[in-house]
Amino acid sequence: MSQDEADWELYYWKGIGPGRGEFVRLVFIEAIRMSQDEADWELFYWKGYGPGRGEFVRLVFIEAGVPFKQMNDNEKNRELFKNKKLTGYPCFAVPMIKKGDFQLCQTPVICKYLGKKFGLYPETEEDIWHAEQVNATVHDYIAEGRLAFHGIDHTASYFGQEEGTKPYIERFIKTRLPSMMETFEVTLKANGGGNGFLFGSKLTYVDLGLLHILRATEAQFPEAWAALDKPLLKAFKNRLEARPKLAAWFKSEECEPFSGNSMM
Ligand SMILES: N[C@@H](CCC(=O)N[C@@H](CS)C(=O)NCC(=O)O)C(=O)O
Numbered sequence: 001m002s003q004d005e006a007d008w009e010l011y012y013w014k015g016i017g018p019g020r021g022e023f024v025r026l027v028f029i030e031a032i033r034m035s036q037d038e039a040d041w042e043l044f045y046w047k048g049y050g051p052g053r054g055e056f057v058r059l060v061f062i063e064a065g066v067p068f069k070q071m072n073d074n075e076k077n078r079e080l081f082k083n084k085k086l087t088g089y090p091c092f093a094v095p096m097i098k099k100g101d102f103q104l105c106q107t108p109v110i111c112k113y114l115g116k117k118f119g120l121y122p123e124t125e126e127d128i129w130h131a132e133q134v135n136a137t138v139h140d141y142i143a144e145g146r147l148a149f150h151g152i153d154h155t156a157s158y159f160g161q162e163e164g165t166k167p168y169i170e171r172f173i174k175t176r177l178p179s180m181m182e183t184f185e186v187t188l189k190a191n192g193g194g195n196g197f198l199f200g201s202k203l204t205y206v207d208l209g210l211l212h213i214l215r216a217t218e219a220q221f222p223e224a225w226a227a228l229d230k231p232l233l234k235a236f237k238n239r240l241e242a243r244p245k246l247a248a249w250f251k252s253e254e255c256e257p258f259s260g261n262s263m264m
Contacts, residue, residue: 040069044080044096047072050259051212053107053142054095059208060111062249064118070254071098108139108209115205127199131206134187134198138209141180142216142263148172149262158261173224177217184210185230194232203240211240219258 008028012021041061045054047070054072061068071077080086081093088098091105097114104110112135115121122131147154151168152161188194197207214237218225228234241247249255258264 041066042069042071042098044071044077044098045094046074046077048074050264051256052264055212056107056209057095057097057110057114059212059246060114060118060120060205062245063203063208063243064120065245066118108135111135111205111209120203120205120208122199122204123202124200131199131204135206135209137180137183138206138213141213144176145172145263173221177221177224178228181228181230181233185233188232188236207240211237216258216263220260220263
């Protein structure tokens with residue numbers, strides 16, 4: 001162990017009050033807090049299977065301009081999550097974010113947490129709760145869409161159930177897709193006519209979630225998307241995709257193309 005890595009020791013009296021030792025203790029305590037704050041954000045997710053649920057989280061980091069490290073070694077993640085070798089606070093599945101000792105999973109919860117932390121968050125009490133509501137609907141949509149591609153066995157790969165799951169995909173395209181898109185269209189419209197963001201006059205983590213499912217829908221169901229008469233949603237998607245940090249990300253090599261077999 002190098003000298004730098006050795007544990008610091010503080011020699012002081014005990015039992016006669018904090019004394020001058022307290023000056024030193026406070027410096028250590030604040031330094032530890034700061035080093036936690038400055039620790040890198042890490043995002044645990046799969047690599048090579050498409051943007052997946054990880055993309056909801058990436059878009060929040062990217063729009064906020066906050067650097068993050070992609071922990072996307074599939075073998076290591078399999079060991080941690082499938083073989084249950086993860087230490088620290090229990091997390092069921094990726095995506096998971098980690099900073100210092102803090103780790104958190106469940107995509108809608110992660111996005112809300114980061115949105116609040118990075119200022120991509122509504123301003124009023126009512127908007128905060130409506131944002132929560134719309135965020136839940138966004139994640140219902142992606143979960144139902146994904147399920148349609150796994151109609152026979154939702155824990156197995158799409159490959160192996162391509163034929164059997166076709167009716168579920170057809171039903172999703174005919175029923176849930178238009179119904180939920182209509183809900184998103186009118187939700188957008190409810191905020192001053194629908195030419196800005198979902199809530200108030202600032203972008204939030206929910207706008208980014210909606211952007212992702214619109215992109216996933218277009219990629220997965222190009223015909224249904226083209227036929228969809230939802231002018232506000234389509235303009236919203238174009239507007240958000242053109243934001244400089246997001247546009248740069250979508251063009252980058254690191255941004256994975258949609259897999260085409262589960263909206264992911
Ligand atoms: N409800 C969770 C679902 C997480 C989830 O299903 N993650 C997928 C990747 S998108 C996974 O790796 N699942 C492994 C498993 O369910 O064991 C969320 O929104 O984060």
